[in-house]
Amino acid sequence: MPSVYISSICFYNKNDAYSKFSSETAKSSVLKKSLSDVLKCYYPLTGCVKDNLIVDCNDEGILYLEAQVKCQLSDIVADPNLAKLKKFLPCDIDGAHHLAFAAQVNYFTCGGIAIGACISRKIADGSSFSTFVKNWVATSRVATDRLKSKIERLHIILHAVNLRTRMDPPLSDYSFGNLFQVTIAIVSKETSREDCYGIVVKLRDAKGKIDKDYVKKLQGSEHLDILKELSGKIMTQDNVVLNFTALCGFPLYDVDFGWGEPFLVGWVSLPFKNLMTFSDAKLGDGIEAWINLNEEDMAKFECDKELLAYATTSFRL
Numbered sequence: 001m002p003s004v005y006i007s008s009i010c011f012y013n014k015n016d017a018y019s020k021f022s023s024e025t026a027k028s029s030v031l032k033k034s035l036s037d038v039l040k041c042y043y044p045l046t047g048c049v050k051d052n053l054i055v056d057c058n059d060e061g062i063l064y065l066e067a068q069v070k071c072q073l074s075d076i077v078a079d080p081n082l083a084k085l086k087k088f089l090p091c092d093i094d095g096a097h098h099l100a101f102a103a104q105v106n107y108f109t110c111g112g113i114a115i116g117a118c119i120s121r122k123i124a125d126g127s128s129f130s131t132f133v134k135n136w137v138a139t140s141r142v143a144t145d146r147l148k149s150k151i152e153r154l155h156i157i158l159h160a161v162n163l164r165t166r167m168d169p170p171l172s173d174y175s176f177g178n179l180f181q182v183t184i185a186i187v188s189k190e191t192s193r194e195d196c197y198g199i200v201v202k203l204r205d206a207k208g209k210i211d212k213d214y215v216k217k218l219q220g221s222e223h224l225d226i227l228k229e230l231s232g233k234i235m236t237q238d239n240v241v242l243n244f245t246a247l248c249g250f251p252l253y254d255v256d257f258g259w260g261e262p263f264l265v266g267w268v269s270l271p272f273k274n275l276m277t278f279s280d281a282k283l284g285d286g287i288e289a290w291i292n293l294n295e296e297d298m299a300k301f302e303c304d305k306e307l308l309a310y311a312t313t314s315f316r317l
Contacts, residue, residue: 004270005093005118006129009085010255010262011077014111017259020144024107028066031105031115031257034140035064042132042176045101049120055100063102065090073112082269082292089116094271101132113259125178127162130250132176137255144258157185159203159244161210168212181218183207246278253282266290 021027039046039062047057067088076084090104091097100123106114119129163179164171171179185202252265267277267290275292289311293301302313 003094004121004272005091005099006121006124006126007089007093007116007118007268008129008133008252009088009114009116009266009268011073011264011266012113012115012259012262013073015260018111020258027113027257027259028105030140030143032064034143034257035062035103035136038132038136038139039101041135042101044123045119045132047100048098049100049122050098055123063090063099065102065104067104067106069106069108069114071108072110073108073114074110076108076114077264080266085266085268088114089118089268091118093118093268115255115257115262121178123178124176125162125180126160126245126247127164127173127179127250128176130247130252131174133255134251137257140257155186155240155242157199157203157242157244159183159185159207159246161207163210163215163218166210166212167215181210181214183210241274243272243275244278245276248278248280248287250279252279 021030043059044055044057046059046061047055048060050056069088086093088104088106090102091099099118099120101119102117104116106116108114117129117133119132124132159182160180161183163181164173164175183203183206185199185206253261255262255265263282265279267279269275269292272292273294274297277290277292279288279290281288291298291301301307
């Protein structure tokens with residue numbers, strides 16, 4: 001498991017719901033109290049990661065930071081810079097520290113708020129992270145109510161699949177931990193632009209193979225053989241690996257601590273090349289794609305005319 005952190009940043013404009021809170025101190029009190037309460041159910045997150053292998057549940061507590069940002073929130077989201085967005089997170093996401101979970105609340109001069117959170121990939125996957133935040137929000141709301149291509153190469157597409165619904169019997173969505181498996185679709189050198197729909201079919205077929213029987217193999221002695229087979233397909237110098245993860249269907253925009261839902265949920269770049277994260281758009285009328293490429297590939301990607309015919313690279317406030 002890579003030594004990195006899953007992270008998200010929820011951005012909130014100042015709105016009428018702020019009237020429930022007399023000050024930033026009141027909002028801060030609700031956030032800290034609700035986080036403290038929900039961590040009682042997720043006690044490993046208050047410990048520390050040791051030797052990249054174990055979690056020491058020493059009840060040390062989490063890193064919780066608050067920051068005053070001397071600019072308008074609109075200045076940040078109008079022209080988002082992924083490197084600068086990292087400043088709204090409580091820690092680096094490369095995993096070079098022992099934190100299991102950390103949070104940072106950023107207050108802008110306009111009254112807007114950005115809440116950044118990081119969770120160790122050693123402990124949780126995207127589904128578990130979403131579930132934890134959802135429970136934090138639910139706890140907070142109770143408190144609030146009381147207050148009132150490189151074409152010549154072989155391309156390999158990796159896509160993370162949630163195993164919870166594919167087990168027998170299925171696990172609850174609230175099951176916490178790393179419960180996912182990677183599917184692989186290989187795009188041959190001969191694949192043309194017109195064959196793109198075939199890539200979707202390959203991915204769908206690969207995901208379909210991850211059924212209850214496949215999960216049983218993962219749980220048994222065949223697990224290492226499966227990992228060896230996967231790594232053999234991927235670890236070739238001439239291959240270009242494209243990593244996809246989809247958080248569509250997760251209640252990412254239901255993160256309402258009492259002053260309304262975020263108008264934007266953002267992600268920062270991870271130390272991986274070619275990582276694409278998909279999530280539902282705020283109004284449910286589209287897909288947000290957060291793309292992590294090297295500088296040269298990104299420059300070409302952002303100028304692709306076919307892409308720009310169907311997508312926009314800026315946010316609408």
